[in-house]
Amino acid sequence: MQEKKGDAGCKGKKVKKTNLLDxxxxxxxxxxxxxxxxxxxxxxxxFAMSNIRLLLGTVVIAIALFAQFYNKKFPENRNILIVCISLYIIVSALLLLIPYTKEKNAILFxxxxxxxxxxxxxxxxxxxxxxxxxxxxxxxxxxxxxxxxxxxxxxxxxxxxxxxxxxxxxxxxxxxxxxxxxxxxxxxxxxxx
Incomplete structure (x- = not known):
């Protein structure tokens, strides 16, 4: 690799450096x-896509917290746990589908x-x-x-x-x-x- 000259040596500007093996x-x-x-x-x-992903992530966390700290013990909260687990799976699947359907290789919108x-x-x-x-x-x-x-x-x-x-x-x-x-x-x- 031959050395190229750019504006990397400019005064006051931070030099951007990386590991060429990574x-x-x-x-x-x-x-x-x-x-x-x-x-x-x-x-x-x-930032719309990022905001949607953050919102879905917050919903997933809220569902998990609700299921964890619901007032009743296991046999009594069975239906609530089933609903929470189902919602958790659905929202998590949506969260995983966004990069594959909308973002793909996008680095900037x-x-x-x-x-x-x-x-x-x-x-x-x-x-x-x-x-x-x-x-x-x-x-x-x-x-x-x-x-x-x-x-x-x-x-x-x-x-x-x-x-x-x-x-x-x-x-x-x-x-x-x-x-x-x-x-x-x-x-x-x-x-x-």
Whole structure:
């Protein structure tokens, strides 16, 4: 891996460094940087999915606490326990289905930028397959059925071009690639009109 120069050496800016032998930490650092780049372009993060998951998690905890601390002893509270166990299973299943149906590989959901004519935000997804150095970043419309939805855009590049041999992220190079993808997504809208 050859050493790349970015703005990692800028004064006053914290250097982003990762363990190059840990693929999960590489993906995590890149995903955090992507979120930072997208939000810096005027897209506000949409926390609706996170809030739904937190609400469902709270409901699951409340059900478990109610079943645990109900006033009556076991033979008398049998029906309440059956209801609580059933509700616990159903809500837990819903909580597990959200990542598989809605979130998938998404790292960021956004609202449309302020002052934009678009009525839909973005879904930013990423993949870094196991035992691979190829990072895929995809930007799509949060509501593909919307009239203002644009076709998704993506790139797949090796992570080795964004890190020095010491594991420091060459932010300038990475920002340039991500911003080019965001610009490409914005151009897709103009071509479609």
């Amino acid at each position: 693929q999960h930490s590489i993906k995590h650092l890149l995903d955090e940087s992507v979120s930072e780049i997208v939000t810096s372009r005027g897209y506000a993060e949409d 956004t609202y449309p930028p302020a002052g934009s004519f678009s009525s839909t935000g973005l879904v930013v997804s990423s993949k870094l397959p196991r035992f691979s150095d190829m990072y895929t970043l995809m930007i799509a419309s949060a509501d593909p059925q919307s009239i203002s939805a644009k076709p998704p855009v993506e790139f797949t590049k090796t992570v080795t071009q964004w890190f020095t041999k010491d594991g420091v992220l060459a932010e300038g190079l990475f920002w340039k690639d991500v911003e080019a993808l965001i610009s490409n997504y914005a151009k897709e809208n103009k071509k479609g009109k």
